[in-house]
Amino acid sequence: MMTTVSLQDHVLDSAREVFETMVFMALEEAQDEGPTMEDKTLLGTITFKGRVEGCLGIGCGANCALMIASNMLGMDPSEGISEDDVNDAVGEIANMVMGAIKARIQDEVGNIDVSIPSVVQGLELRNSLGDKANEIVVNGNLEEEHLIRFSLLYRENEG
């Protein structure tokens, strides 16, 4: 079965791969003295099911999300990037990070089906999976400027 340590590494490595390749930004594991989360946040979530089921949530501030979208689209933030584009970009990040995690764990847990991502905006948003869920949290420091939070909630499917 997957260990917490290996999953933590898979989440961080997958996120790094996606940010370096598609967002052209360096992502490092955040330290205590790093940037803090903005008040207004976006949460991109994507669920998965199989022998292991759960939910990956990616939370970041609104300004961080705008920077991610502008980098992915090759646009300047002042060029008027729409809210839909920003939401879509965060959803795609969740989709790609989950895909990269899936590629890393599927030898261990077998195939898992992944949903289509969704994104919500609000204050202090967190994903949830109810009782008996394990949680892996990785706080990332994006370009020494923004905090981005990856939360992988999962449980073994006994059905």
Added chain:
Amino acid sequence: MGKSLMIVDDSATMRKIIMRTVRMSGLEFDRTEEAGSGVEALQKLEAGAVDVILCDVNMPEMNGTEMVKKAREMASCNGTKIVMVSTESGQDLIDQVMADGADGYITKPFTPEKFQEKLAPLLN
């Protein structure tokens, strides 16, 4: 004669990102189209075929594997090259979609170099 490209993805942002990556790869298309679903793509293909389709796998309404099968039943798509672009990297899925008629498979995250490597041979 110039080449034509269609990008099929339910995410408008991802369609823009793919278009940007194609441009960065150095590949040139005279005509580009977009479709937000497999259904919309098939409707557009009935009106006129394209040389290359870049198609997502996980889409609502009609997924990419279904779209490939239906496109391959259309006479107008006989010469069309279809390359899937997806976060799904399972070999079983890749084998299945290639058997269904896809000509290539690119996994996300992708780079301009990956597009060049996979698409250039199909355009010659």
